[in-house]
Amino acid sequence: MAVLELKDVTFKYQLAKETILENISFSIEKGEFVALVGRNGVGKTTLCSIMRGLIPTFHTGTMSGQVLLNGLDIGEMSIGDLALHIGFVFQNPFVQVSGVKQTVFEEVAYGLENLGVKRSEIIRRVEEMLHQLNIEHLRSKHPMQLSGGQSQRVALASVLVMDPEILIIDEPTSQLDPQGTEEVFETIRLLKERKKTIILVEHKVDWVAEYADRVIVIDDKHIVKDASASEVFSDPMILETGNNLPQVALLALRLLELGKVDFNKIPTTLDEAVEQLKGRADNGGN
Amino acid sequence: MSKAAKYSTMAILLIPIGIAINYVGGQIALILKLPVFIDVIGTILVGALAGPLFGAITGLITNLILGITAPTWIPYAIVNVAIGIVAGLCAKKGWFKTFKGALITSVLIWLITQLTANPVTVYLFGGVTGSGSSFITSFLIATGQSLWQSVITTALITETVDKFVSVFIVFFIIKAIPARTLLKFPLARYYLD
Amino acid sequence: MDDRKKGILSKLYPLTKLVFLFCAILLAIVYDWKFGYLIMVPLSLFLALFSGNFIGFLKKFIGALLLFVIFVFLFKIMLDKSDSQILFQWQFIVIRIQGLIDGLNQTSVLVVMAAVVLLFFETTEVEDLMISLQQKKVSHVVSYIVLSTLQMIPDMVKRSKVIMQAQQARGIETEGNIFLRVRAFFPSLGPLIISSISELEERAITLEVRGFSASVEKTFLKDIQSRNIDGILSLLIILLSISLLGWRIFLWLS
Numbered sequence: 102m103a104v105l106e107l108k109d110v111t112f113k114y115q116l117a118k119e120t121i122l123e124n125i126s127f128s129i130e131k132g133e134f135v136a137l138v139g140r141n142g143v144g145k146t147t148l149c150s151i152m153r154g155l156i157p158t159f160h161t162g163t164m165s166g167q168v169l170l171n172g173l174d175i176g177e178m179s180i181g182d183l184a185l186h187i188g189f190v191f192q193n194p195f196v197q198v199s200g201v202k203q204t205v206f207e208e209v210a211y212g213l214e215n216l217g218v219k220r221s222e223i224i225r226r227v228e229e230m231l232h233q234l235n236i237e238h239l240r241s242k243h244p245m246q247l248s249g250g251q252s253q254r255v256a257l258a259s260v261l262v263m264d265p266e267i268l269i270i271d272e273p274t275s276q277l278d279p280q281g282t283e284e285v286f287e288t289i290r291l292l293k294e295r296k297k298t299i300i301l302v303e304h305k306v307d308w309v310a311e312y313a314d315r316v317i318v319i320d321d322k323h324i325v326k327d328a329s330a331s332e333v334f335s336d337p338m339i340l341e342t343g344n345n346l347p348q349v350a351l352l353a354l355r356l357l358e359l360g361k362v363d364f365n366k367i368p369t370t371l372d373e374a375v376e377q378l379k380g381r382a383d384n385g386g387n
Numbered sequence: 388m389s390k391a392a393k394y395s396t397m398a399i400l401l402i403p404i405g406i407a408i409n410y411v412g413g414q415i416a417l418i419l420k421l422p423v424f425i426d427v428i429g430t431i432l433v434g435a436l437a438g439p440l441f442g443a444i445t446g447l448i449t450n451l452i453l454g455i456t457a458p459t460w461i462p463y464a465i466v467n468v469a470i471g472i473v474a475g476l477c478a479k480k481g482w483f484k485t486f487k488g489a490l491i492t493s494v495l496i497w498l499i500t501q502l503t504a505n506p507v508t509v510y511l512f513g514g515v516t517g518s519g520s521s522f523i524t525s526f527l528i529a530t531g532q533s534l535w536q537s538v539i540t541t542a543l544i545t546e547t548v549d550k551f552v553s554v555f556i557v558f559f560i561i562k563a564i565p566a567r568t569l570l571k572f573p574l575a576r577y578y579l580d
Numbered sequence: 581m582d583d584r585k586k587g588i589l590s591k592l593y594p595l596t597k598l599v600f601l602f603c604a605i606l607l608a609i610v611y612d613w614k615f616g617y618l619i620m621v622p623l624s625l626f627l628a629l630f631s632g633n634f635i636g637f638l639k640k641f642i643g644a645l646l647l648f649v650i651f652v653f654l655f656k657i658m659l660d661k662s663d664s665q666i667l668f669q670w671q672f673i674v675i676r677i678q679g680l681i682d683g684l685n686q687t688s689v690l691v692v693m694a695a696v697v698l699l700f701f702e703t704t705e706v707e708d709l710m711i712s713l714q715q716k717k718v719s720h721v722v723s724y725i726v727l728s729t730l731q732m733i734p735d736m737v738k739r740s741k742v743i744m745q746a747q748q749a750r751g752i753e754t755e756g757n758i759f760l761r762v763r764a765f766f767p768s769l770g771p772l773i774i775s776s777i778s779e780l781e782e783r784a785i786t787l788e789v790r791g792f793s794a795s796v797e798k799t800f801l802k803d804i805q806s807r808n809i810d811g812i813l814s815l816l817i818i819l820l821s822i823s824l825l826g827w828r829i830f831l832w833l834s
Contacts, residue, residue: 116566155785161570180396181793189789196782199790200403201727210801215720215791217799224801245735260789396784396793399721403728404776407736408769415740415768419754419761432773444725452729455701457644458694513686515651525651528658556766560773568778 102172103128104267104298105152110166112147112156121147123322125166131266134289134299136309136330139319140343145302146192148319149269152300153189154180170267185216188265190257192272197256198244205236205255208244212263230262233291235284249276257285261292268292271302286312310334310347310369318342335367349374397571398437405429405445406452409467412556423549427470431496431557434474435483436572442471462511466503473499474557481577489558497550501542508538520545589631589703593810594712596817597704601696603821608692610828613681616688624695633702640698649687656683706730711804720798724787736772744768 106128113120121144129135137145150156154175157164168175170186191197202208209230213223231237234254239247244255253276261268270289274282286308289299303309309316309330316333318326320342326333333339334350346354350369356362368374408429416425430449434442446467454461473495482488508516514534515521520541527537561569561578569575589597608616628637660679668675710723744754747767753760754768787793 114567115570153789155788159571159785159788179793179795180788181791182795184789184791184794189785191782191785193782196779197786199787200731200783201724207801212790214799214801215794215796217796220799220801220803223799245731263791396787397780399725400728400780400784400787401777402725403732404773404780406729407732407776408773410733411736411740411772412769414737415744415765418744419765419768421761421765422758425765428769428773448725448729452726452733454697455706456640456698458697459644459648459690461693461697462690511690512648513652513683514655515648521647521651525654525658528655534655534659556769559766560770563770563774564777568781571781571784 103169104131104133104171105129105300106167106169106172107151108167108169110151110164110168112151112162112164114147114160114162117162120322122151122319125151125324127317127324127327129298129300131298132293132296134293134301134312134314136313136316137300137302137319138304138306138309138316138344143319143343144322145319146271149189149191149271149300149302152269153187154178154183184212184263184265186265186267188260188263188268190260190268190270190273192275194249194252194256194276195245197252197259199259200245202244204241205244205247206231206240208255209259209262212259216263226262226264230258233288234258234261250278250281253277254281254285257288261288265297267298267300269300272304273301274303274305274308282308304345306334306345307347307349310350311371318344331366331369331373334369337367398433398441398573401433401437401572402441402445402448405433406449408432409445409449410453422545423552424545425549425553425556427467427550428553428556428560430467430471431474431553432560434471435478435557435561436569436574437475438479438573439472439475441573442475443468444471446471459512462507463504465507466500469499469503470496474554475574478574478577483558483561484578486558489554493551493554496554497547500546500550501539504546505535505538505542508542509534514538516541587631587633587703589627589633589699590705592703592813593804593806594704594709595716595806596810596814597700598709599814600817601700603817604696605689605693607821607824607828608689610825613684613688616692617684620692621695624699628699628702631703633699637699637702640702641695644694644698645687645691648690649683652687653680653683656680656686707802708804711800711802712806714798714800715804720792724792736776739775740768740772743771 107125110125111120111123125148137148139145147156150160151164151168154168156162158176159180170178170183175183199208199211202211206227209227210223213226218226231240234257236251236254236258239251239255242251244252247255253273257270257273274285277285282305289301290312292299301309301313313330316326316328316330317324318333318339325342326336326339334347337346337354339346347369349371350367353362353364353367353374357364357367362378364377366377368377406429409426410429412428413424413426416423427446430442430446433445446469447464450460450464450467454464474492477483477488477492477495480488482492508514514524514528514537516524523544524537524541527540528534532540566579569578604620608620624641625634625638628634657675657679660676660682662676662678664676664678666674666676667680707727710726714720714723747764748754752764752767754764755761
C-alpha cells in the first residue's frame with residue numbers, strides 16, 4: 102500500500118487570483134526516495150505543505166482532491182499529531198529554531214521532549230544524530246548564532262532525530278558547500294536504508310540523479326513527468342521545464358549532437374557514463 | 388480541531404513578540420528621550436490581532452518578566468492586562484480598522500489605564516510610580532494637594548498623550564502588515580474584506 | 581545539563597522557593613512594617629549570603645527600590661499632619677515620627693516582594709522554574725511563551741540598535757528637537773515589528789513540525805527533581821505561615 106497518496110489535488114491560495122497547482126495525482130511507496138523538481142515559484146513548496154497537511158488549514162485557500170497518509174485522509178488528522186508521522190524541513194534555516202533553547206544539543210532534543218520520549222533515550226538519539234550529521238562540535242553553541250550551513254544541518258538534525266516514517270525536505274543544501282551537500286545526501290541514503298520514505302525538493306540535479314529513485318517534474322501547475330531518475334534526466338525535454346540536467350547527461354547530449362559518440366541511453370550518473378564509455382575507449386584504437 | 392490549532396499556534400507565537408515590542412518600544416522612547424512611555428504597544432497589538440484573552444496574557448507576562456529584575460512592575464500587571472482586554476474588545480468591534488474607531492479605542496484605553504493604575508499607585512506605592520513623573524507628584528503634594536489629586540493629575544499629564552500615540556502606532560502597524568500574514572490571526576476577519 | 585546558577589539555594593526545587601515567595605508576600609500584607617523590615621529583609625539578606633549570591637542580590641535590591649523608597653518617605657513626611665514627636669526640624673522642613681512610620685508601613689509589602697522575587701531569580705533558572713511548573717501540570721504553552729520571550733527581548737534589542745544605526749546613516753535625526761525625535765521613533769520601531777510578524781508563520785510551522793501541539797505528555801532533557809529536603813521545607817514553610825496567619829487573625833479578633 103502507498104504510504105502517501107495524492108488524488109487529483111488542486112489548490113488556490115486565499116487572496117491569490119490563480120490556482121497554483123492543478124490535478125496533482127501520485128502515490129509514493131514505503132521506502133521510496135522521490136525528488137520534486139521544477140522552476141522557482143512553480144509550487145514545489147506548496148506541494149510540500151499539502152503533503153505535510155499544512156494546506157488548507159494553516160495556509161488557507163481552496164483545495165480539492167485528497168491526500169492519504171497510509172490510506173487515511175490527512176485532512177482528518179491534527180497538524181500537531183502529524184508530527185509523529187511526517188518530518189518537514191523547509192528552506193529558510195534561520196527561522197527553523199524553537200526559540201526556547203540555549204544550545205544546539207537542547208535544540209535537537211526539543212522535538213523529542215515534545216513527543217514525550219524518555220530522557221535517557223533523548224540523550225542517546227541526539228548524540229547519534231549530532232554524530233551522523235557531523236555537527237558534534239556545535240553542541241554547546243547557541244542555535245541562533247550559527248552560520249547558514251550550520252543552521253541548515255541543525256534544522257535537519259532536529260527533525261531527523263524525531264524519526265518520522267516520512268520525511269519532506271525542501272532544499273536542505275542551499276546554504277551548503279559540496280562537502281556539506283555530500284554529508285546531507287549520505288544521511289538521506291542512510292535513512293533510505295532504514296526504509297524511510299523521502300520526498301526531496303532539490304536544485305542540485307547531479308546529486309538527485311545519483312541518489313533519488315524517482316523524479317517528479319512540475320511545470321505550469323501540472324506534473325509533466327513522473328519516472329525513474331535515470332529516465333527523467335536522460336530526457337532533453339526537461340531542459341524546457343526550467344530544470345537543469347546532470348553534467349554527465351549534458352556532456353553526453355553534446356557529444357551526441359556533435360556526432361562523435363553514440364549512446365544507447367543518455368547516462369545520468371558518472372558511474373553509468375563510465376560504464377557506457379568504457380567499451381568505446383577499448384575500441385578507440387580501431 | 389485543526390483550524391483551532393492553527394490559530395492558537397500563531398496567536399501563541401505572537402505573545403512573546405508582543406512582550407518584546409512592549410519592552411523595546413519603551414527602550415527606544417527612552418533612547419530618543421521622548422516624553423512618553425510607549426511601553427504597551429505590544430499588548431495593544433496582540434489584543435487587536437488575537438483578541439482580549441491573548442492581549443491580557445501578553446500584558447500579564449510582560450509585567451511578570453520585567454518584574455524578574457524590577458519587582459515594582461509586578462503590581463502594575465493589572466493595568467497591562469486591562470489594556471490587553473480593552474484592545475481585544477475594541478478590535479472585535481472593528482474599531483482598529485478606521486481612524487474614528489482608533490480614536491474611540493484610544494479614549495477607552497486611556498480611561499482603563501487611569502482606572503487601574505491610579506489605585507495601584509496610591510494604595511500600594513503611596514503615590515510613587517518609580518519613574519521621573521514622581522517629581523511632578525511630589526511637586527503637587529508640596530503645593531498642598533491631596534495624594535489622590537496629585538497622583539491623578541500626574542497620570543493625566545503623563546499618560547494621556549502616551550495612550551493615544553500608542554493606539555495610533557498599532558493602527559498604522561496593522562495597516563502595514565501584508566494581507567496574507569494578517570489572514571493567519573484569529574481576528575483577521577475584522578481587517579480583511 | 582550543567583547548573584548555570586551557583587549556590588546552595590540554587591539546588592532547591594524551584595517550587596519550594598516559590599512557596600516561600602508567596603508565603604512571605606502574604607504575611608507581609610497582613611503584618612505591619614516590623615515583619616517586613618525587621619524579619620524578612622534581614623532574612624533575605626542572610627539567605628543570599630548563605631547561598632553565596634550576596635553581592636548580586638544586594639545590588640539589584642537597592643537598584644530596584646532606592647528611588648522608590650526615598651519618594652515614598654518624602655511624600656509621607658510632606659503629607660504627615662499629625663502632632664507626633666518631632667525628630668528633625670530645619671526651617672520649614674519638619675520630620676515627625678508618624679511620617680516615618682507611615683513610610684515604613686507603606687513600603688513594607690513592596691520591600692518584601694522585591695526582596696523575595698529578586699532572591700528567587702538570583703538563585704533559580706527561569707527554565708528550571710518552567711520545567712517544575714510543567715511537572716505540576718501547568719501547560720507547556722506557558723513555558724514556551726516565557727522562555728521564548730526571554731530569548732526574543734535581547735534579540736529584538738539587538739535588531740532595534742541595528743535599525744537605528746541604519747536610520748542615522750540615512751540621515752534620520754535621532755537627536756535634536758522633540759519633533760525630530762518623535763519622527764525618528766516610527767522608522768525605528770515599525771520595520772522591527774513588521775519583520776518579526778512576517779517571520780511568525782515559518783516559526784509556527786517549525787513548532788508544529790517539532791511536535792509542539794502533539795497530544796502526548798512532554799518529557800524534559802533537563803533533570804529537575806524535587807528531593808526529600810524540598811518536601812520537608814515546603815511543609816515547614818506552609819505550617820509556619822498558617823500559624824503566623826492564624827496568630828494575626830487572632831490578634832485582629834481579640
